[in-house]
Amino acid sequence: MVIKELPQPETGPLTLEYREGRPVLIVSGGTAIPERIEVEDSDGRPVGAYTAGEPASAPRIAPNYLTNVVHPLFTRPE
Known part of the structure; x- marks a missing residue:
């Protein structure tokens, strides 16, 4: 899973x-x-x-690939 700005068809639905x-x-x-x-x-x-950013720890299925990506970071605009 990659973190970046993409057109909506490339991003998975979020729940x-x-x-x-x-x-x-x-x-x-x-x-x-x-x-x-x-x-x-x-x-x-x-x-x-x-x-988004990388979580502190995440299971890996292969080098450079993350699974179960979860990012709870919340920032308030200034």
Whole structure:
């Protein structure tokens, strides 16, 4: 799984789930995950963004390939 800005057809659909009280983004399909995900409130105003990066540890299926990519980092715009 690659982290970068791509046209939507190349990014897998994202689903938000909660595991042990923590939000987790699940990617299914696609060849990449978005580098940045904007967060808006119900009125469409920006309230934050998620910025992707490599997790502290992840299972590897082969060198340079990640599986089960999860990135919970949340940053607030300044």
